[in-house]
Amino acid sequence: xxxxxxxxxxxxxxxxxxxxxxxxxxxxxxxxxxxxxxxxxxxxxxxxxxxxxxxxxxxxxxxxxxxxxxxxxxxxxxxxxxxxxxxxxxxxxxxxxxxxxxxxxxxxxxxxxxxxxxxxxxxxxxxxxxxxxxxxxxxx
Numbered sequence: 001x002x003x004x005x006x007x008x009x010x011x012x013x014x015x016x017x018x019x020x021x022x023x024x025x026x027x028x029x030x031x032x033x034x035x036x037x038x039x040x041x042x043x044x045x046x047x048x049x050x051x052x053x054x055x056x057x058x059x060x061x062x063x064x065x066x067x068x069x070x071x072x073x074x075x076x077x078x079x080x081x082x083x084x085x086x087x088x089x090x091x092x093x094x095x096x097x098x099x100x101x102x103x104x105x106x107x108x109x110x111x112x113x114x115x116x117x118x119x120x121x122x123x124x125x126x127x128x129x130x131x132x133x134x135x136x137x138x139x140x
Contacts, residue, residue: 006071013063017056024052085126093126 028045035041073082085093098119105115 006068010063017059083128087124093123097123
């Protein structure tokens with residue numbers, strides 16, 4: 001990915017972040033018009049503030065740190081390298097395996113002994129698979 005395409009992608013994400021803020025402002029105006037100022041509406045607004053702050057921090061972390069680091073890895077070591085995890089990523093691999101095992105265990109489709117054996121496997125590497133999907137409405 002070129003620098004121009006990366007900058008364009010970052011600008012699009014930032015634009016959606018700004019749109020989110022504008023919609024949040026509109027929500028505040030509607031709340032004030034409908035319910036006025038009260039302790040209940042203040043509690044509601046403050047609870048949303050906490051959630052929105054966490055979401056904003058994660059969004060801007062994604063835009064400023066994770067996406068450029070991922071793209072740099074792809075540029076320096078090839079398109080597949082950013083999707084490969086090695087020995088230095090052992091903790092992440094273990095967490096991914098535990099998460100997958102827990103999700104399968106909740107379905108009840110596979111017996112607990114087999115899932116326990118999955119968890120016991122020592123992993124020294126992993127390849128994260130993904131599929132890019134874009135769904136567009138049919139043109140008329």
